[in-house]
Every structure is written in C-alpha cells, then in structure tokens.
Amino acid sequence: MADLDLRRLVPAHVRSFESYRPSNPDRELMRLYGVDHLHRLNNNENALGPPPAVREAVESFPSGVVTVYPNGDCFDLRHSLAGRFGKDPERFLVGNGSCEVIASVIKAFCGEGDNIVTADRTFAVYEWVAEFSGIKARLIPLRDMAFDPRGMLDAMDERTKILFVCNPNNPTGTYWDRATMDAFLDEVDGRAVVVIDEAYFEYVDREDYPDGMALMERHPNVIVFRTFSKMYALAALRVGYLCGSAAVVDMVRRTHVVYSVNTLAQRCAEAALRDDAPFIAATRTMVREARERLCPMFDAMGLEYIANEGNYLMVRVPMPDTLMYRKLMREGIMVRTMTGFRFPNWIRVSLVQGPVMEDFCRAFRRVLDKTA
Amino acid sequence: MQVRDHSVSLRLAAEARFILLVQGVVEQGAAAFGLDRGKALRLTMAAEELLSHLAETSAGVAVDLTLTPGGWCVRADFSFVADPSDLWAMNLAAREDIGPGRSMDRLGLLLAARMSDGFEIRLDGRVVHLELRQDHAYEAVTPRPVRAADARGEVRVVDDPEPALIREACALAVDHYPAHLVNETFFTPGKAVQMADRGDMTVALAVDGTGAPAGLMTWRSPSERSVGFCGPYVFVRGGGTAGKLEEWMFAAVARTRAVSLFSELATADLTAENYELLGRLPLGRPGLRGAMPADGAGQEGVELDILFRHLREDSGRAVWTHPALRPFLEAAYDQLVLMRDIREVDHAGADLPERSVFSARLRPELGIATLAPMVAGRDADQAVADHVRTLTHDGYRSILFRLDLAHGWQAALAGSLVRGGFAPRLVLPDAGKSDMVVFLHG
Numbered sequence: 001m002a003d004l005d006l007r008r009l010v011p012a013h014v015r016s017f018e019s020y021r022p023s024n025p026d027r028e029l030m031r032l033y034g035v036d037h038l039h040r041l042n043n044n045e046n047a048l049g050p051p052p053a054v055r056e057a058v059e060s061f062p063s064g065v066v067t068v069y070p071n072g073d074c075f076d077l078r079h080s081l082a083g084r085f086g087k088d089p090e091r092f093l094v095g096n097g098s099c100e101v102i103a104s105v106i107k108a109f110c111g112e113g114d115n116i117v118t119a120d121r122t123f124a125v126y127e128w129v130a131e132f133s134g135i136k137a138r139l140i141p142l143r144d145m146a147f148d149p150r151g152m153l154d155a156m157d158e159r160t161k162i163l164f165v166c167n168p169n170n171p172t173g174t175y176w177d178r179a180t181m182d183a184f185l186d187e188v189d190g191r192a193v194v195v196i197d198e199a200y201f202e203y204v205d206r207e208d209y210p211d212g213m214a215l216m217e218r219h220p221n222v223i224v225f226r227t228f229s230k231m232y233a234l235a236a237l238r239v240g241y242l243c244g245s246a247a248v249v250d251m252v253r254r255t256h257v258v259y260s261v262n263t264l265a266q267r268c269a270e271a272a273l274r275d276d277a278p279f280i281a282a283t284r285t286m287v288r289e290a291r292e293r294l295c296p297m298f299d300a301m302g303l304e305y306i307a308n309e310g311n312y313l314m315v316r317v318p319m320p321d322t323l324m325y326r327k328l329m330r331e332g333i334m335v336r337t338m339t340g341f342r343f344p345n346w347i348r349v350s351l352v353q354g355p356v357m358e359d360f361c362r363a364f365r366r367v368l369d370k371t372a
Numbered sequence: 373m374q375v376r377d378h379s380v381s382l383r384l385a386a387e388a389r390f391i392l393l394v395q396g397v398v399e400q401g402a403a404a405f406g407l408d409r410g411k412a413l414r415l416t417m418a419a420e421e422l423l424s425h426l427a428e429t430s431a432g433v434a435v436d437l438t439l440t441p442g443g444w445c446v447r448a449d450f451s452f453v454a455d456p457s458d459l460w461a462m463n464l465a466a467r468e469d470i471g472p473g474r475s476m477d478r479l480g481l482l483l484a485a486r487m488s489d490g491f492e493i494r495l496d497g498r499v500v501h502l503e504l505r506q507d508h509a510y511e512a513v514t515p516r517p518v519r520a521a522d523a524r525g526e527v528r529v530v531d532d533p534e535p536a537l538i539r540e541a542c543a544l545a546v547d548h549y550p551a552h553l554v555n556e557t558f559f560t561p562g563k564a565v566q567m568a569d570r571g572d573m574t575v576a577l578a579v580d581g582t583g584a585p586a587g588l589m590t591w592r593s594p595s596e597r598s599v600g601f602c603g604p605y606v607f608v609r610g611g612g613t614a615g616k617l618e619e620w621m622f623a624a625v626a627r628t629r630a631v632s633l634f635s636e637l638a639t640a641d642l643t644a645e646n647y648e649l650l651g652r653l654p655l656g657r658p659g660l661r662g663a664m665p666a667d668g669a670g671q672e673g674v675e676l677d678i679l680f681r682h683l684r685e686d687s688g689r690a691v692w693t694h695p696a697l698r699p700f701l702e703a704a705y706d707q708l709v710l711m712r713d714i715r716e717v718d719h720a721g722a723d724l725p726e727r728s729v730f731s732a733r734l735r736p737e738l739g740i741a742t743l744a745p746m747v748a749g750r751d752a753d754q755a756v757a758d759h760v761r762t763l764t765h766d767g768y769r770s771i772l773f774r775l776d777l778a779h780g781w782q783a784a785l786a787g788s789l790v791r792g793g794f795a796p797r798l799v800l801p802d803a804g805k806s807d808m809v810v811f812l813h814g
Contacts, residue, residue: 024687032688032711124627318645322682326709337685344622344681345646 013134035332039356042336044170044200044312046233047352048286051279053271054234061264070266072258080270081241085213091249094269096260098199098227098240103129105223105242107255109161109193110135117155118164119147121172121342123197126164145306146174149184156192163188166197167212168204171341171348173308177208185219193248195223199240200310202231202280203287209309213243220245223252230311231283232272237265287311290351297361301368311351314338317368321347324367331363378405379440386426386433386452394423398439398448405441408509412446415506418487419448422502430454443570444563445489445507453498455725493729493746510560518547520609525581527611529620533577535565541577541585545605552655552674552738553637555590555602564590576620578613587613589621591633598803599625599683600636614641622646626683632802635679647679648708651798653812656739656769678798678810686710691777691806692717694786700796701777701809710801717780718787724748728755734768741768748781756792760813771813778806786811 007015023029026038040047049055074094082089095101106129110116118126120139130137138160140151147165156163165184168175176184181196188194196212212224223244228234239261242252291307298305298315307313317324321337324347328335338346349360380401384390398419402412419437426435436451490505530537542558557564557573567573568590578587589603601621604614625633635647652675688711693701695716705712728749733742741763749755756773763771773789775782786796786809794811801807 023685029687032713034711120623127627320646320648320681322685323648323709325685326711329711330709337682339622339626339681339683342623342626344619344626 011134014132029329029334030332033329033332035330037332038329039333039352039359041350041352041356041360042334042348043235044230044310044348044350045235046231046283046311047350047356048233048279048283050233050268051272051274051276053274054232054268057268057271058264061267065263068263070259070261070263073253074261074266077239077241077261077266077270080273081243084273085243087213087243088246091246092241092243093249093253093256094239094241094261094266095256096240097229097238098197098225099125099129100257100260101225101240101242101252102126102195103133104252104256105162105193105195106130106133106135108252114159114161115157116162116164117152117160117192119152119166119169122147122164122166123170123199124340126166126195126197142169142172142174144174145169145172147176149176149180149187153184153187156188160192162193162195164195164197166199167210168200168309170199170310171312171314171336171338171343171346172306173310173312173314175204175206175209175309177206178210179208181210181215185215185222188221190219190221193221193223194219195225197225199225199227199230201226203284203311204309205284206309216244220248223248228269228272231280232269232276234265234268234272237262237268239265239269283311286353287351289354290357293354293357294349294351294361297364301365312348313351314343314346314348316346319345321345327367328363331366333360333363379438381439382437384435384437386423386430386435388424388427391420391423391427394437395420397437401439402446402506405439405446406508407446407506411506411509414487415446415448415504418504418506419450421487422450422504426450426452426454442505442572444510444566444572445505447503447505449501449503451499451501454500492731495747508563508566510562512559513543513546513561515551516547518544520548520607523580523586523608523611523613524584527578527580527586527608527613527616529576529578529616533575535569537577537579537585538565538568538575541575541588541605541607544585544607545588545603548607549605549639552676553639554605555637556735556737557590574621574624576617576624578611578617580608580611586611587617589617591621591625593630595804596629597631597805598800599628599630599633601633602635602637603639604641605639606641615643618643618646622683631682631684632800633681633683634800634803635677638677638679642679647681650678650680650708650800652677653772653797653810654770656735678800680801682801686801688712689806690715692780692783693777694718694784694790696790697783697786697796697809701799704796704799708799708801710799710807712807717784724750724752724781726750728752730755730759732759732763736767739767739769740772741770742772742774744774744776745782745785748785752785752788753791756788756794760792773811773813774800774804775809775811776804776806777809778804 030038077094078089078092081092102125115136115138116130117138119142121142127137138155140148140155147169152163185194198212212222216222216224223242225242228239291313295307303315305313305315321339325335325337336348338348382397395416399412399416402415433452438449440447488504489507492503494501539561542561542564545554545558557567568575573590573592576589580586586608588605589601591599591601594600604617606613655674655676690713693714693716695718698714701714725747726749728751729747730743731746743759760771773794775785777783789811794813796809797812798810799807
C-alpha cells in the first residue's frame with residue numbers, strides 16, 4: 001500500500017498549527033509529582049461547585065434518557081435563556097463550550113483572505129481557531145493591560161470580518177466601560193461583527209460595566225458570548241452560548257454542529273439559571289475575599305500583580321512561570337503558566353475558598369523562600 | 373502549475389552506469405542554484421561517491437535523489453532502502469579504517485562525508501535518508517575595536533528588519549563580544565541574512581531612536597519541540613535592549629509547537645530570572661577566531677552557561693535510561709523539579725546492526741565537537757573510542773555526546789559512553805523527541 005502523503009492532503013495552515021495538548025488527569029499528575037492532593041487553580045473553575053438546583057438535576061437524571069439523542073438545538077435551554085434575557089429564543093445558539101461557538105462564528109463570516117482582529121494577550125482560542133481555519137488573526141498589543149480600541153480600529157480593513165473583545169479580559173481582568181464600548185461600536189459602524197466575550201460577566205459588579213445583551217439592540221453587528229463553565233461551575237458539561245440579532249444568529253446556525261450539547265448538560269444549564277442570585281452573590285463574596293487575602297501577600301513580598309475583574313488574578317514571579325508551576329505542583333497546587341498568553345514569568349491563579357487560598361499562600365511563600 | 377521550491381528530483385537504480393547521470397544533474401543543478409564552481413564540484417563528487425558506494429553494496433536498489441536550493445546552501449537528499457550500518461564509513465573516525473593498506477571499499481563514502489559542509493542521516497522505517505549539504509561561499513568579517521555608547525532615544529525591536537540592518541548588527545556582534553559567544557553565522561553576515569530570509573534562523577533586531585542597531589538575538593529550531601537561541605547581543609548602554617529582545621522572542625515562540633527554549637550561546641546580558649541554569653560546559657579553545665577578547669575569555673577554563681525555560685506546563689512523562697545513567701538522571705530531575713518515570717534499558721547487543729554511525733557537529737575554531745547517534749551498532753564501544761581518538765588527535769578539547777531519552781536504543785548507548793570515558797553533565801528537557809542528556813568526555 002502506498003504511503004499516505006499528508007503533505008499533499010493537509011493544507012499548510014493546518015500542518016503548521018500546533019495542536020493543544022491538555023494536561024494529564026489529576027490522578028496521573030499527583031502520582032508524578034508525589035502529592036496526595038491537588039488544588040486546581042489553573043482553569044478559573046468555580047470551586048463552590050454548581051448551584052443546588054444543578055445538583056438536583058444531576059442526581060435525578062434518569063438513566064433511560066441516555067439512549068435518546070439530545071434535543072439538537074437545545075430548545076428548552078434556549079427558551080430559558082430567552083426568558084431570562086427577554087429575547088426571542090431564535091437569537092440564542094448553544095454550543096459545546098464557548099470554543100465551539102467561536103469556531104461557528106469564524107466559519108460563518110470568514111473566508112480565504114479575510115482576517116479577524118483581537119488582542120495579543122487575551123484568551124488564545126480566537127487566535128487559534130482563526131489560524132487553524134486559515135484566517136489571519138491580527139493581534140493588537142494591550143494598552144495599560146487592557147484592549148486597545150484605537151489600535152483595533154486602526155487594524156481593521158475591508159477584509160476584517162470579526163473583532164473579538166474579551167470583556168473582562170482573560171487574563172488581565174480589565175474591561176471596557178460603557179462609554180468606551182459605545183464609542184468603539186459607533187466607530188465600527190457595522191463594518192464587521194463585534195464579538196463581546198462575556199465569559200466572566202457574572203463576576204463583574206461594577207456600575208459602568210456594559211451589558212452586551214443590551215448593546216446588541218442598538219448594534220445589530222454585536223454577538224455576545226457567555227458560558228456556564230465559569231460562574232455556574234458546569235465546566236465538565238461544556239455549555240456555552242451566543243446571542244445576537246436574529247439575522248446574524250441565523251447565519252451562524254448554518255455553520256454550527258447540532259447535537260453537540262448533551263442532554264444532561266442542557267438540563268443542568270437550565271437548572272443553573274433558576275434562582276441563581278444567591279449563588280452568584282456567594283461566589284462573588286468568595287472571590288472578593290480570596291483577592292483580599294492574596295493581594296496583601298504579594299504587596300508584602302514586593303511582587304507585581306494584576307487583580308481586576310473575574311475569578312482570577314495574575315502575579316509576576318522572579319523565575320520562569322513554568323518553573324514556578326513545577327515547584328507549586330510539588331506542593332499540590334496547580335496554577336496556569338502565562339508564557340503561552342505572552343506574559344512570561346507570570347502565573348494566573350483562580351480565586352477560591354479561604355482554606356485553599358491559605359494553602360496556596362503557604363506553598364507560594366515556601367517556593368520563593370527556597371528560591372531566595 | 374508553478375513549482376514551489378524549484379527542486380530537481382531523480383529516481384534511478386543504484387548502478388554504476390548511472391553515475392554520469394547523477395554527476396550531470398548535481399553539477400548543473402547546483403550551478404543553477406547558485407553554488408560557485410568549486411562548491412558545485414564538491415557536491416557533485418560527494419553525490420557520485422555515494423551512488424558508487426550504493427552500487428557496490430546495494431546494487432539495483434531504488435534511489436531517490438532530490439537536489440534542493442536552500443538559499444544559503446544546496447542540499448542533495450538520497451533516499452533508499454539499505455542496512456544503515458553500511459554507512460559507518462561516514463563516521464569521522466572511519467578514516468582510521470580506510471585507506472592505503474586498509475579497507476578501500478568504503479573510501480567513497482568517507483570522501484562524500486568529508487567533501488560536504490554537513491551531512492545528516494535519518495531512518496524512516498527501513499528507508500535511509502541521507503542528506504549532503506554544501507553551503508554557498510560568503511565573505512567573512514573580522515572584529516574591530518569598539519566601545520558601547522549610550523542609546524539615543526527609545527530602543528525598540530523592529531518588525532522584519534532590512535537585510536542591510538541585519539548585516540550591520542551581525543558585524544557589531546562580532547565587534548562587541550568574544551568569539552566564543554558569537555553565533556558562528558554572524559562572521560558571514562550574508563549567510564545570516566539568507567538564513568533569516570529562509571526561516572532557518574529567526575532574527576530579533578533592536579534599534580535606538582536614530583534607527584541604529586542597538587541589539588540582536590537569533591534563534592532556530594533544532595527539533596520540533598525546542599528552540600535554541602544565541603544572545604542577546606547588546607551594542608548600546610541603557611534602553612533595556614536585552615529585556616526587549618527576550619520578550620520579543622518569548623512572544624514569537626510561545627504559541628509555536630516548541631516546548632523548550634535553550635541557550636546555545638548565552639551572553640552575560642540576558643535576564644537571569646527568565647531562565648533556569650542547567651549547567652556549565654567547558655569550551656575547548658575559546659577565542660581562537662578573530663582577536664583575543666579582553667575579558668579573559670581567551671584563557672583556559674572558560675565555561676559556557678546552558679540555560680533553558682519551558683514554554684508550557686510540564687505534565688511529566690517516561691524516559692529511557694541505561695542503568696549507569698540512572699543515578700545522574702534521578703539527581704538532575706530532582707534538582708530541576710521535573711517529574712519523570714525512568715525506565716531502564718540495556719541492550720545485550722543481539723539485535724543491533726553491526727556498525728554504528730554517529731553524526732558530528734564541529735566547531736573547530738572553538739575546539740568543540742558534538743556527537744549524536746544515528747545508528748547504534750554492536751561496535752558501539754569501539755566506535756566511541758575511535759571517535760574520541762580521532763577528535764582528540766584533531767585538537768578538539770571539548771567532546772560532547774547527546775542522547776535522546778525518548779529512544780531506548782539511544783539511552784542504551786550510555787553504557788558505551790561511560791566505558792569510553794564520558795560522564796553525563798546535564799539534561800536538556802524536551803530538547804529532542806524527549807529529554808536529551810549531554811555527556812562530556814574526560
């Protein structure tokens with residue numbers, strides 16, 4: 001049999017793309033690093049666990065349902081979202097995590113020779129999906145650790161189809177206030193789709209923080225991304241969604257994979273929306289207290305840090321972030337290295353319950369003391 | 373349809389009657405690709421010797437020859453099915469076994485290796501890929517006395533620097549730094565420009581407010597998983613040039629398929645907290661090229677720091693080791709906080725090819741030779757000893773040997789190396805398919 005000629009079969013932009021390699025399962029990491037526990041502070045998961053209604057949905061999930069395909073377009077969940085946000089259910093599209101809806105939007109609007117514009121130091125998936133789809137990603141440097149609206153506008157040309165704005169930005173936690181966002185959208189003036197990624201929306205409690213769900217009513221080119229992974233602690237179930245104008249969402253739906261969200265995930269997401277105010281309040285309190293615990297320690301140690309919105313912060317360590325990761329892993333603490341986000345020597349830490357934060361502080365101090 | 377890389381390919385049988393054909397294709401092709409006549413003839417003779425060798429040892433076997441322009445070089449790549457240990461005569465040490473009064477049947481192969489500026493053998497299943505490389509001739513620069521001045525205006529790293537700027541920066545690096553710390557390519561700036569143009573070397577170049585070169589840093593990918601850098605070379609005082617160059621490099625490589633970043637030649641200007649120190653390697657005869665540096669680097673006892681940083685989180689893996697290497701590896705991994713399952717392998721030699729083939733990267737001006745196994749044979753102990761003897765005789769004072777611990781057959785060579793007077797000096801995480809161990813002789 002002839003050899004498979006992958007050079008001929010696979011497009012150059014795919015051949016040159018580096019696939020993402022997730023980390024090993026916790027049990028394997030714990031064995032390798034010789035620890036009996038592992039605090040996951042690397043993925044900004046909500047350590048409080050899902051809201052009580054979700055637990056009930058999981059526990060009462062009938063096994064007979066697993067033989068039946070899920071609802072292909074998340075009918076019930078879309079209606080729940082529509083009820084929550086006061087919009088037509090057809091304006092929502094649910095995906096297997098936000099990564100899937102990012103891919104659907106890029107497929108819907110970008111063809112060969114088109115480009116997207118986003119920041120150089122933000123959630124990497126916009127850039128990744130664009131690049132492995134053969135679409136050029138124009139990456140604009142952050143200004144004062146925040147998205148630079150002027151830089152993004154200047155980078156636009158007639159082939160720019162999508163501008164991705166992560167608000168608040170992962171990993172810096174900075175956000176555009178309402179005035180900045182309004183001015184930006186006015187200047188884009190419908191020339192391109194503007195995706196406002198609000199994955200951490202529910203964590204922000206600021207007067208001037210703009211709500212993309214409202215903005216899209218005045219700007220039909222706006223698509224808002226949200227997720228059940230971050231605030232609602234459904235990361236394992238992978239549920240993300242987008243909302244936009246009916247016409248825009250109709251286009252995106254044409255490229256979207258149906259049946260990608262399983263039945264349990266749909267039911268749990270619906271449940272998460274029920275009476276979620278106390279859960280969100282408790283989570284915000286946990287995050288605020290964690291931030292107030294860590295920042296003074298970094299101040300006392302003379303370390304630079306960035307602690308803004310979202311359930312995470314970043315701190316600059318006096319060594320390669322990857323070495324800090326390994327040293328903390330040996331202490332049973334898992335953080336996110338930031339070289340891949342183009343923040344060399346910074347680590348990102350999820351903000352969780354007090355006792356875990358105390359463990360982190362002890363381990364962090366121990367590692368740096370050893371280094372000194 | 374347009375031909376993208378303008379290569380020339382030929383499929384033929386390994387028979388003596390095709391030697392003239394190969395001569396014609398390589399000689400005229402190399403000339404068409406810009407090699408000067410002398411260089412083209414050397415590549416032609418090397419290709420002729422190789423086909424002649426195959427005609428004798430593997431008569432009739434199908435041979436694919438591809439001649440490819442590489443910008444700064446021309447490559448002749450031969451692919452064929454053969455016993456790789458038949459290629460032992462390409463070893464540096466083979467000359468002791470070949471010549472008047474000794475075996476003559478591998479003389480052609482020995483000549484082919486010696487006539488090339490570089491050769492590489494790799495195995496893809498049973499297919500041997502043997503690449504002969506001949507570099508273009510370039511004008512060399514020599515160091516001039518120079519003194520660093522203050523940066524004028526803000527220092528910034530430029531996108532896609534002009535070739536003329538790269539040439540100027542290479543020459544400045546030669547002026548400002550001792551020869552043993554300068555990327556050897558900088559001595560021929562024209563070659564550096566073409567390597568950058570081909571993507572065989574990436575250049576980060578900083579300029580000050582007047583547009584004059586302020587600093588330079590280069591890197592390349594010696595393997596899919598690693599990046600090796602030289603520098604940073606800083607020509608001005610102030611301006612944070614080194615940090616800006618390093619940050620530029622990190623941003624460029626952070627989202628590539630590379631996992632590890634290493635210093636090939638680290639200058640004292642780099643930002644220490646950006647790296648982990650893996651160890652120090654002695655330099656053979658530093659400072660022989662160009663003027664003797666004023667900082668004492670031309671004296672005996674100079675060591676080169678080997679630094680690295682991971683670009684991603686390390687989630688551990690298994691590596692192979694020879695029992696003799698295990699204590700060193702355990703200590704090194706513990707110090708580096710690298711989690712590895714260490715699995716032992718010790719070939720008795722029964723299923724190995726008869727002869728070994730080692731690649732050699734030589735820096736004669738520094739007296740450094742770096743060996744790596746391409747084929748490990750039953751003669752490994754002897755092959756190691758022969759290489760050491762040959763290299764020592766030729767004046768190489770630092771003889772290194774690198775093993776990739778992804779491969780059990782390479783790890784098993786550690787026994788021969790230890791018996792041959794080598795000692796493991798450092799681990800290079802993810803420098804090959806997996807971690808590499810560097811041995812030093814003596």
